[in-house]
Amino acid sequence: MKRIPVSMPDLMGTEEKYVVEALRSSWVSATGKYVDRFEEEFAKICGTRAAISVCNGTAALHLAMLALGVKPGDEVIVPSLTYIATANAVRYVGAEPVFADVDPATWCIDPARAGACITSRTKGIIAVHLYGHPADMDALNSLAGIHGLWVVEDAAEAHMAEYRGRKVGGLATMATFSFYGNKIFTSGEGGAITLNSPELEIWSRRLRGQGVDPARRYFFPVTGYNFRLTNLACAILCAQLERRESILERRREICAAYREGLAEVKGIGFQPAAPWAVVAPWLFCITVTEDKYGMNRDDLIRELDAQGIETRPFFIPLHTLPPFVEQSRKRHENLPHTDRLGATGINLPTYNRLADEEIESVIEVIRKAGRG
Numbered sequence: 001m002k003r004i005p006v007s008m009p010d011l012m013g014t015e016e017k018y019v020v021e022a023l024r025s026s027w028v029s030a031t032g033k034y035v036d037r038f039e040e041e042f043a044k045i046c047g048t049r050a051a052i053s054v055c056n057g058t059a060a061l062h063l064a065m066l067a068l069g070v071k072p073g074d075e076v077i078v079p080s081l082t083y084i085a086t087a088n089a090v091r092y093v094g095a096e097p098v099f100a101d102v103d104p105a106t107w108c109i110d111p112a113r114a115g116a117c118i119t120s121r122t123k124g125i126i127a128v129h130l131y132g133h134p135a136d137m138d139a140l141n142s143l144a145g146i147h148g149l150w151v152v153e154d155a156a157e158a159h160m161a162e163y164r165g166r167k168v169g170g171l172a173t174m175a176t177f178s179f180y181g182n183k184i185f186t187s188g189e190g191g192a193i194t195l196n197s198p199e200l201e202i203w204s205r206r207l208r209g210q211g212v213d214p215a216r217r218y219f220f221p222v223t224g225y226n227f228r229l230t231n232l233a234c235a236i237l238c239a240q241l242e243r244r245e246s247i248l249e250r251r252r253e254i255c256a257a258y259r260e261g262l263a264e265v266k267g268i269g270f271q272p273a274a275p276w277a278v279v280a281p282w283l284f285c286i287t288v289t290e291d292k293y294g295m296n297r298d299d300l301i302r303e304l305d306a307q308g309i310e311t312r313p314f315f316i317p318l319h320t321l322p323p324f325v326e327q328s329r330k331r332h333e334n335l336p337h338t339d340r341l342g343a344t345g346i347n348l349p350t351y352n353r354l355a356d357e358e359i360e361s362v363i364e365v366i367r368k369a370g371r372g
């Protein structure tokens with residue numbers, strides 16, 4: 001039986017042509033025309049002054065923390081329902097992630113709950129646009145404004161999502177993206193920072209490239225990093241961006257088909273969409289309410305797996321994981337919406353070449369496994 005994976009990149013456009021071109025040009029490191037072209041185009045797409053390519057989304061978050069000067073003893077407010085990289089980046093600079101619950105209307109960090117987490121040590125907030133849904137940026141920015149904090153968007157899962165008619169990436173102090181193989185646009189490994197501040201751009205570029213003084217070769221006034229992305233990876237990204245509308249469109253069709261096919265199944269819930277949101281079609285999400293559906297989330301995942309369908313449980317809430325659980329307990333963190341979603345959510349296969357019959361078969365298995 002042919003298995004259906006949860007995700008698969010679509011690299012069938014000009015990706016091959018551009019990579020071969022980059023290879024033949026011998027510009028295989030982090031200088032070259034595709035790096036420049038990607039950074040220019042991605043900034044244009046996000047409506048920002050600049051985009052800075054980096055080697056992955058985790059490095060993009062780490063670089064943002066460094067450029068913003070986050071230090072040991074500082075606190076950064078993050079959602080607990082996210083990929084671990086969001087909180088790890090805070091730890092890399094010696095600071096402490098403080099977890100705020102999500103809003104059930106967006107599944108993203110709840111601005112009111114974030115506000116309740118602010119202490120004299122708080123330096124900023126990382127708002128994750130979870131599963132493609134933008135966080136409530138106006139509320140977060142105004143909260144940050146009152147308390148003198150920065151806001152970073154973690155837009156790894158939300159390429160081209162929109163908040164009140166504006167693209168994510170330009171809605172806060174800085175934004176970070178991932179182009180890992182399962183993200184909407186991919187270069188295998190890759191990432192980017194987008195921003196509008198010229199000072200933060202200079203610092204981010206400098207720290208990305210070992211901290212070198214731009215006016216004096218081999219003079220390093222600060223400790224920097226090598227977080228660069230190769231011209232080969234940027235060649236793939238340029239091809240992906242050329243086809244961005246068609247990639248998004250097919251993924252939207254898939255999400256609409258799941259929603260229609262599962263609408264009547266008792267106990268299956270969907271990701272909410274705020275009226276001001278254009279949700280990026282990353283991995284389609286369902287939630288399983290055991291007493292209505294007749295089976296719990298983990299059993300449904302096993303049933304789908306037995307039928308050759310790979311899925312993903314939602315992220316395990318970070319405040320329950322070994323690196324963070326003790327600190328979280330000490331702060332008496334109570335995150336009921338995060339806990340519920342983390343225990344009931346499933347990501348279904350979502351990728352461009354998923355066939356209509358395959359979508360149908362996923363829907364059929366979910367329909368049959370439940371009470372009807």
Ligand SMILES: *Cc1c(COP(=O)(O)O)cnc(C)c1O
Nearest residue numbers: 056057058083085156157178180
């Ligand atoms: C994928 C992801 C990242 C990390 O990106 P990598 O490119 O894998 O390092 C960070 N944050 C979120 C929310 C993600 O989904």
